[in-house]
Amino acid sequence: MWVYYTIAVVLFSLLNVGSTDYIGAVVEYQPLEGPTVNTTLEENLKNYIYHIEQAKALGAQIIVFPEYGLTTLVDDPEEYSIPVPNVGTTNFTNEAYVLLKLSNAAFEHNIYIVANLLERANASDSNTTYYYNTNVVFSSNGTLVARYRKMNLYNEPKLTPGTENAIFNTDFGTFAVFTCMDIMYYNSSQAVLENTGVTDVVFPTAWFSHFPFYMALSVQQGYALANKVNLLAANVNLPSRALGGSSIISSDGTILRRILTDVSSNNIAYATLKPPSSSSRNFALMGFDIFRNETRQPLSNFANLTYFEYDKFNYKPVNLSSENVTEEICHGDFCCNFNLVIARNGTSNTSEVYKLAAFKGQMTYLNKTELPIRICTLLGCVNDEISSCGVWPRTAYTTLFRQMTVWGNWESAQPDQFIRPTGIRGDWEPLYNATYLENKTNETVGASFNVTRPTNNVVSFGLYITGSASVAQVSWFVVVFMIFVFGGF
Template sequence: MVYSQPHVYATIFALSVLKACALDSYIAAVYEHSVILSEDTKIPVSPEDALMLMNKNMDVLKGAIKAAALQGARIIVTPEDGIYGWVFTRETIYPYLEDIPDPQVNWIPCTDPDRFAPAPVQERLSCMARSNAIYVVANIGDKKPCNSSDPKCPSDGHYQYNTDVVFDSEGKLVARYHKYNLFVTETQFDYPKEPEFVTFNTSFGKFGIFTCADILFHDPAVVLVSKLQVDTVLFPTAWVNTLPLLSASQFHSAWAMGMGINFLSANTRNSSLDMTGSGIYAPNGPRAFHYNTETENGHLLVVELSSHPRLSPTYPIAVNWSSYATSIKRFSPDDRNFSGVIYFDKFTFTELTKPEGNRTVCQKDLCCHLSYRMVEKQEDEVYVLGAFDGLHVVEGEYYLQICTLLKCKSTNLKTCGQPVATAHTSFDTFSLSGTFGTSYIFPEVLLTGVQLAPGEFQVLSDGRLISQNGTSKPILTVTLFGRWYEKDPP
């Protein structure tokens, strides 16, 4: 095809405009929300009562969205279950659900609320986005009718999905994602038949979205980053903190670093379920994070991020996670090893009996090497080096390879691996590495009070997680958390 000269000039002009409009950075926001809950989720309510509860939560979210927009935020993420709560049955969640159309319908609920079935929640979220000129990410429930010709159609005649929605700054629905890896307690929802890989483009980068437990599995999380090359992942979650290795800020920050992307994580706040920990994370460390166990208040985080982190001069170097560990001899004999349990997984531990030294502990094909020097080791505190190489089988099945330095709950070695939130022993230096069989490793450093350590450690290209100048606070854990997706059961 031969284009006319005016057509060529018009194309060049359009590309120039797009380039000029593209932003090198943007301001992001996440809101940790203390959800207003139903008094009894086992008793069905009317659609009117359901909407009344959801409006109470959306009243709070409206304030957070406005505050974020006033600080220049282009996008805000709100938590999973943030509009109606959790622990429903199929029957009792139904009044809270709306039929959410495919975004290809090009719909702005705020200006055209009657185009589809009644959708007051989508309408209100759309108006929040439009009136504040900000992208709004929220988690609601989707319902889809089905019939007997579909062999997987539930007996009540409809599918129910845990669903993320995104409305752009004009209020248009631009993304809809059905959660694929449901948590074991989410019996009110159905699994989508296939994982969905949802992305959308903006003038400030390419975005992908998934929810809570999705982060533990290959689909859709790894595909979005590795194959679809998103710049930023949006992550509504209702994450129960699980120390010592899976507290929210700890693991989500590590995942962002290990995958090399921006990660916007909005958690709920609920003390009875130990839910807190939200953050805005970049490939080279957290930009802002929040962990609060003192009050039930919500909390807004707002910070600037690179739109295209892979193009940033500070983008982390490529890492061969097993290079160093496979090149050296084992540091120490294994004659003092013992077993302990972390989140149902049986680790092999060795105690750090001296204030400094070199230790190795192995399990199956994984050997973990540690060099360290403590500062004023406390007599009533015990630290161990642990290794786990195996299939995790509780609340989901997935294959792990983990090397971890951690503080035990007490001087009794049987407590090693149990949750602990405070420590008094500092480390002047540490270097942790492992003979990993996977390249998906997430580096974690967690300090006393369940706080992160931005800028206080680094990952070397040969796979060592090191700190040469110590950390600002005593250490709870230093971990290389590996996921070997190829070994997951079908």
């Protein structure tokens, strides 16, 4: 009898929306470009209002729009830029038309609105004008409650980087906001979470996906998993340029909704989110997958980009004829351990090639910034050449991994070092049924990333570490102890 009671309680807890639960919405949007700056802004703003009305009809309390959605991906910010008043402004009668319309829409529909625009501001002590990539957040009463200027610019030479984090409070959570490339840097994606009580993150982005480590949905999932926060990520929709992939992810890393299409279109997704303290991984671990019955079409019109400095890594081949593979892979004194359980019921293709790879050193991140990066990863390879590893496979890999685990423990964790789990399939999907555990002390940091659902067509699966810390290997005893206490295979 108690079994049926337990099931009833579980189902009720899933369906019941508590006072701090909320419904969030994200819009993957393809910006329209008109004949003039004003028509471009007006047409896109008109579409924004439509999606706001749509979100409110779905019960959403907050809606997030992508980076560059109002302006298109312009090179010169001057014509599109507007002044943005201070946080706390309530009357936008004398402000830019865009701000007035967004404020009015937030008030009329009783919804928080997160939008991205180009801002201009004059220096107080000179005649210099600065231009910023700026997110604005309007509360449900129309007040400007946050203004965030993007810190880590990417191909935006005429913009000035911001210097301040942004947080706003609602009656359903404390939110941080940052933009696109910021998610890959300590400031502001990690710094904004420290001792701030942030429970949720809104993330406007114009993200160009690159195999194998910088795919939109993989990066989004890795951030939510590592930091135990709810994430609402809204991407621009330009699949022919590798732009696309939006999601709503709970604080346990479960992808509640995602938008992934190679069709030029505007799409809205919404989901109910719970406070991080009440989220549970149990259902993901039991095999629940909301996309299990969804038809996944090949993304033939989504641009296929790869950024992978393959010649810098050390490699070790994976023996696919073995049912259980446990291996260590190192690059210098940086080492990780893998445990792979491979299906032996005829679903594994031993002619396919998988390799373990590790790297520690300086890497030019997406051809822009040289960063200290450490990566340990499982990679699918089209053939035995290392240059074929981590690329999009034109023919899906059939090797079925029943379980995958990667873990490590390292010394000298610095404040600005952080770890992200990373993984992607050949159909652009992240790895579902994933768990991530991390343990930090004053001397060491340890991490374990585990995927429990049988998965094929795996392109990459591993840990991505960045920051200025000097990392040295800890003894095997400490690694085993960390896995025993904090999880793993």
